[in-house]
Amino acid sequence: MASLLQKLLLIIQLLFVSLVVATNNSSIILPAGGCSDVCGSVHIPYPFGTKSGCSYDDSFLITCNNSLNPPRPFLPQTHIPIINILLESGELRVDAAGFVSSECSEKQGQQRIAKYNKTASFKTSNSSTFPLSTRNKFTTLGCRTVGVIAGEKGKPYHTGCVALCEKAEDLNNMSCSGRGCCQMNIPRRVIDYNIVVAHFVTVEVEDKLILEFDPCGYAFVVEEAAYEFMVSDLKSMERKTFPV
Secondary structure, three states: OOOOOOHOOEEEOOHHHHHHHHHHOOOOOOOOOOOOOEOOOOEEEOEOOOOOOOOHHHHHHHHEEEEEEEEEEEEOOOOEEEEEEOOOOOEEEEOOOOEEEEOOOOOOEOOEEEEEEOOEEEEOOOOOOEEOOEEEEEEEOOOOOEEEEEOOOHHHHEEEEEEEEEOHHOOOOOOOOOEEEEEEEEOOOOOEEEEEEEEOOOHHHHHHHHHOOOOEEEEEEEEHHHHOOOOOOOHOOOOOOOOO
């Protein structure tokens, strides 16, 4: 079974690309021969390219890391892996496993100690060309957990959601309606974002029980069709890895 992190895919809209495909503009000059259109197993169609002179302009350059086996494409000047490029729908899908905000806690005597807190910051070098797709969802996991996302949408954009529960029996797999999991729509034209999460658990008796099955709170942006909430995600997500 694929881990949660293996399913965190993000969709970036290619507004310029969809326009090119729709109009089939004959004035666009295609690159000369000698340009590769693959990186590993990923097709790199024009107007993208893997070296200067092979793309429409430098904003469509893709970094192909040939030191990996197999080679893997990345958004330029980032560590964001590309899954595929879909010209017909004007979309580019990336692996978002590295952009999960989290806060984890543990009990030490009569105190709640934060083990660690990680803020996620997603930024592309071509964010004005490639905004987020509305097919993504901002998602928060946990009990007594608040997730907040801040981005740009012409002007600063902020929203968030709260995931609550009192005991594991309250939760249902594949249900993300506020109990253990909540989701918010991503509006059109959001570019880049930062995510913070707060896990509000104390050392009261009932909270000690929560920490046993929910030691962490998480927040992330993910393609809606790529993620279904599982109760086990609350406890074991931090121990799941993404294979390279």
